[in-house]
Amino acid sequence: MSIEELEEGDGTESDRSKWYTDTILQSELADYAPVKGCMVIRPYGYALWENIQKALDKMIKDTGHQNAYFPMLIPESFLNKEKQHVEGFAPECAVVTHGGGKKLEEPLIVRPTSETIINFMFAKWVQSWRDLPILCNQWANVVRWEMRTRLFLRTLEFLWQEGHTAHATEQEAETEAKLMLEQYRILAEDWLALPVLTGEKTERERFAGAVRTYCIEAMMRDGKALQAGTSHFLGQNFAKAFEITFQDKDGNLEFAWQTSWGVSTRLVGAIVLGHGDDKGLILPPKVAPIQVVIVPIFKTEEEKALVYEHCNRIKSELGDQIRVHFDDRDQHTPGFKFNYWEQKGVPVRLNIGPKDIANEVVEIARRDTREKIRGVRQAGLANELSGLLDQIQKNIFNNALEFRKKNTVSVKTYDEMKKVLADKNVFVETFFDGNGEDEGRIKDETKATVRVIPFDQNEEGECFLTGRKTSRKVIFARSY
Template sequence: MLTRLLGGAPLALPLHPRYTPSMAQKVTPMGEDFSRWYTDVVKMAQLAEHAPVKGCMVIRPYGFALWENMRDRLDRMIKATGHENAYFPMLIPESFLQKEADHVEGFAPECAVVTHGGGKKLEENLVLRPTSETIIYHMYAKWVMSYRDLPILINQWANVFRWEMRPRLFLRTMEFLWQEGHTAHRNEEEAEEETRLALNMYREFAEGTLAMPVIVGEKSETERFAGAVRTYCIEAMMRDGRALQAGTSHMLGQNFAKAFDLSFQDQDGENRFAWNTSWGVSTRLVGAVVMTHGDDNGLILPPKIAPHQVVIVPIYRSDDERAGVLELAGRIMKEAGETVRIRLDDRDQYKPGWKFAEWEQKGVPLRIEIGPKDVEKGHVVFTRRLDREKEFVPAGEAAALLPKRLDEIQKTLFDRALAFRDDHMKEIDDYEQFKAEVGDGGFFLAHWDGTVETEAKIKEDTKATIRCIPWELGEGEGKCMVTGKRSKQRVVIARAY
């Protein structure tokens, strides 16, 4: 059961002596300044830091271990749905980007361009990929002759570059890591199905692995990916009530196929253009996890992705006590080591109180405290990160109980996040009231007449945007809250990251 939960052998991330920060600082309270709270948590937990180049970040080992855990689990889901991994280059001829009109319009302003190489000016500029549609479909065009060559189901893990004005660690950086799936299909139905399959995979990943509830739906025309026919998305609510796009899946139609001559001879002998899809999630999800579960003591990690799921903190005075405590700790380590990612914090230079605070900042889901009194009584103390609830557990049962407790924590985190989101989401029909309230955060389910103009007015008036046209919420016709015109269903509107 647990092997399934963890999806394989636990990672053994070492506790290097210099692994903990040398600073002992407190995090700015969320209620005081959410933005600073976020930055503090990311830095204190040693997830990432700013790089010398503005807009770039260094992902530190603890943050990268977190990303790796996310990546590995998603990678398995991607492969389980029939996709293969491949790798395409980072440098793309500038002319490629220009072949699809909407695409170039959307991405040209944020491209970094290489103009020189080998000490000489290049004959053709190269752009650092902001996304890889162009280079990938250029290659697919060479690989596809007949309908028998379809579908192509490829994914790549890569870095991409987008010139950003207002960077935030993980949420918006010039370079970020992601996964981009790119597929080619014989007909529209199959491509549409693929687009939805990818989106459902993301939903399952967000909710099942990250314990982050999401709203599934379609983007409005304004928010649509440059070059797509339809863009689907999952939207999550952060602790300040703002929305964060956590993943997107695009039905590209034949736009790129036409631009790159990705065509094939069909069964009936006719030449047809292929239908494409692309879909991705990025390191932004690390930021999403921070802002979904964290509190004023720092990070709180869902067990499934936590680099350390359990940390044992030994407590002792004399050498005798030390020996007894460490022996019991060692026994639990040995019993649990195969099933959970557990570490023993036996560093001598820090006191227990220090270690408690430290691992709380880093969001370790469960802590085991073992002191002389516990050794004497034959039990240990479990403390959950999410609410500091303590539990006395007989020493002999501790290791075997861990998987169950971690499972419960995972579930509690999801339930808690879901309750928070539902508490901050409501239907609204009065535009004046909406304008007054939307600034305070939360999701608003409102009727919208479906026009770009009305959407622009809402953004102009309130800075809030239509996050998505949800699949499962807000059903039923009504009148647009702005214009009073007919509306087929409610949409989700919120301030967004």
């Protein structure tokens, strides 16, 4: 698909899917790897991921955690130690059976997540209440052998961070799980400009081995939900499986209370699907690899020399505060560059030609509104741009929030729900008191699942399915 064709589209599911793939390939965030289901994160996409990482890593450290690294290969027997966990993950594990030209005595699994190996190590490190809490995080790759893959959203191998903690009390672990969910909310909303619903997962959607799973859930531009991050209260499940025990202040032997939490490169997919339009990406200024791109305009060689010198000076003046790129490629016209950078989602573009230089002004073009602001004074440009970037950050967040509000519908009956989900994807808000079986049936009939049970509920109503009184209001939606 060409870039021009990208701007067209018939609005179908398959068309949106193609838009997503083509936007990522053409904006050079990623490319397909030779192994099915695997992708290469290209420099532009990796720079975006690094900016997300940087922001989150600081939050993780500011909340008292330390980074560490655990091995990728895990003895197969480890996985079997926690019943729910093995049932959840065994089917999607890659297994190493040979090494050094010989068959291994015990196969090794490539981590699908690191609870088992980390908790095995925790058991060695914890004896006394004085050893707790352990507040640990790792940035790593994991492998899950998925049936069906999609760039960033679901690949066989993906990058993420996984936090693992062990605590002396249930309350402390619970507080930790909620604290980290809150960091994820901040990351999504303040950095990625993606409004999220926070809450708990139903039993059916819970992490394999967790007591409770909390999540942030975002709405994409097609009305589908995307789970953008999860934080699990693990209770003592893994502590019992791996014998993480400690003596408390009274000398009693106790099992530790634990959490784990993670977000992945899926967040890049969330940005693409949460903000993008028919012209391509729209990146949130705070994490955009390039915040401002300068496009020079000139006719003659003399003008070129003048314009380039001027552009370089502006670039170095802005460079301290803003991530600026000067597009000095000779082989493309300004028009080509306008479109090129728009597709890459760069928030702000400066067009600078001889006329602007003569008047000591620049022309500013916004990616989010595609609006042009002519005759902006060069004096004080850095402040002007900083303000504009903030404004864009807020604007795309508000757009996404408005979109979600517009596409969230309250229903009282199953018929109503089927009707609203019949022709489009929306968030369906409703009281629900059913069980996992009910959820399964609803999924079969509508393709929608319970995405989240939002926090802080104080209303009561009747379950749309069973009619029973309940205070549990949930969000149903089709999801990625």
